[in-house]
Amino acid sequence: MTGYQETLTDPSYHRQVVVQTAPQIGNTGINAEDDESDRIWVAGYVVRDPSRSYSNWRAGGSLEDRLAVEGIVGISGIDTRALTRHLRERGAMRVGVSSVDDDRGGLLERVRQQPEMLGADLSAEVSTPQRYTVEADGERRFTVAAIDLGIKRNVPRRLAKRGVTTHVLPASATLDDIRAVGADAVFFSPGPGDPATADGPVALARAVLSARIPLFGICFGSQILGRALGFGTYKLGYGHRGINQPVVDRITGKVEITSHNHGFAVDAPVDRRHDTEFGAVEVSHVCLNDDVVEGLRCLDVPAFTVQYHPEAAAGPHDADYLFDRFAELMNTNA
Numbered sequence: 047m048t049g050y051q052e053t054l055t056d057p058s059y060h061r062q063v064v065v066q067t068a069p070q071i072g073n074t075g076i077n078a079e080d081d082e083s084d085r086i087w088v089a090g091y092v093v094r095d096p097s098r099s100y101s102n103w104r105a106g107g108s109l110e111d112r113l114a115v116e117g118i119v120g121i122s123g124i125d126t127r128a129l130t131r132h133l134r135e136r137g138a139m140r141v142g143v144s145s146v147d148d149d150r151g152g153l154l155e156r157v158r159q160q161p162e163m164l165g166a167d168l169s170a171e172v173s174t175p176q177r178y179t180v181e182a183d184g185e186r187r188f189t190v191a192a193i194d195l196g197i198k199r200n201v202p203r204r205l206a207k208r209g210v211t212t213h214v215l216p217a218s219a220t221l222d223d224i225r226a227v228g229a230d231a232v233f234f235s236p237g238p239g240d241p242a243t244a245d246g247p248v249a250l251a252r253a254v255l256s257a258r259i260p261l262f263g264i265c266f267g268s269q270i271l272g273r274a275l276g277f278g279t280y281k282l283g284y285g286h287r288g289i290n291q292p293v294v295d296r297i298t299g300k301v302e303i304t305s306h307n308h309g310f311a312v313d314a315p316v317d318r319r320h321d322t323e324f325g326a327v328e329v330s331h332v333c334l335n336d337d338v339v340e341g342l343r344c345l346d347v348p349a350f351t352v353q354y355h356p357e358a359a360a361g362p363h364d365a366d367y368l369f370d371r372f373a374e375l376m377n378t379n380a
């Protein structure tokens with residue numbers, strides 16, 4: 047099983063402990079190319095059977111060493127599938143891992159004193175302090191301003207393949223900052239925390255909609271668009287995770303297998319069009335497991351988003367077409 051390196055370095059996992067259901071983790075080590083950001087973000091890591099050796103032509107070190115260098119606590123020998131079933135029944139919960147203190151009552155007390163994910167405002171903790179640029183591969187066709195609420199490297203990389211130069215801007219960016227980089231469109235990134243706290247990015251999204259600048263967003267970015275359009279967001283009992291979630295694209299009727307990582311969702315009835323301040327809006331994508339909103343499409347302004355991850359690495363890649371849809375949207379608005 048590969049992909050654990052991308053998971054560990056995904057800023058959306060800031061302040062979360064990840065439990066892997068795949069029994070063996072670490073077999074291909076850690077390489078110099080697959081990080082989604084410049085550090086590990088998970089707060090702790092729970093696996094069944096960490097590989098005692100690693101082998102891959104790209105590997106530069108072991109998972110264990112990387113966790114140790116970054117000071118990340120891991121625990122192994124856990125029946126992670128049983129634990130996952132427990133989380134599914136009882137809901138996502140706070141957790142602590144300790145190797146120095148075996149007083150269960152005291153530890154539980156400390157865990158209960160930790161802040162909950164509901165109400166957590168984390169964008170500023172993961173966002174880039176300074177703007178940076180990822181150039182288009184080959185000739186530049188479009189310029190995008192990406193609002194960094196916890197962006198993964200694979201987003202500008204997927205855009206670069208479509209001839210897009212991406213300027214990644216801090217979470218505090220304004221409409222003037224977007225205009226200053228000559229953006230053809232704005233991208234709202236994935237990221238950690240409760241979207242109900244993201245008032246700054248929501249206000250910015252509203253300004254972008256009013257200016258009729260094309261907008262695309264992923265995951266947290268989809269929740270931002272939802273709020274900008276006047277919908278609420280809510281915390282799911284347990285989040286959508288993993289790489290095999292079936293989602294229907296209601297524009298084409300096609301079902302795609304998608305990678306998910308969200309604990310919150312947009313609160314919008316999926317079966318009808320909505321009249322909003324920015325015109326008509328459709329729920330474009332729906333999760334077939336539980337009918338949760340997985341995408342929004344505006345019909346009167348150039349904006350759409352998805353709640354899942356077309357940029358997912360190591361995959362699946364069924365949803366890669368959404369980057370083409372974004373390029374088309376920029377093209378028709380040029």
Ligand SMILES: NC(=O)CC[C@H](N)C(=O)O
Pocket residue numbers: 058235236237238239240241264265266267307308309310311
């Ligand atoms: N990957 C993401 O962007 C996650 C979005 C949000 N923090 C959620 O849990 O729903």
